[in-house]
Amino acid sequence: MPDIIELISSLSRLVIQRFSSEAQKLTSEAIGDGIADGVQKSSQRLFSIGVSIALIGTGFFLTLWGIATGIDTFFEMRGFGYVLIGILAALAGVLVYKR
Secondary structure (H helix, E strand, C coil): CHHHHHHHHHHHHHHHHHHHHHHHHHHHHHHHHHHHHHHHHHHHHHHHHHHHHHHHHHHHHHHHHHHHHHHHHHHCCCCHHHHHHHHHHHHHHHHHHHC
16 A cells, blocks of 8 residues: 555656646746747837938938028028028027927
């Protein structure tokens, strides 16, 4: 009778160890896959945001450059448009800062 109890005890211990090791392996694989998916999605999102910011910045710069060049041509004073755009940008910055 004691042999049967020892056999059942050792068998249950082996089953519990097997289940716990499988659970650990599955959990670590799931966490690793989740982290990898999260990093991939975040990097794709950051890339698209970076491209968008670069395009917006380029468009803004080219628009201001065109306006300044147009002012230069209109007043026939080289650099006057850039100075005027700079002054307007500084005034806008002061107004935004005061709010």
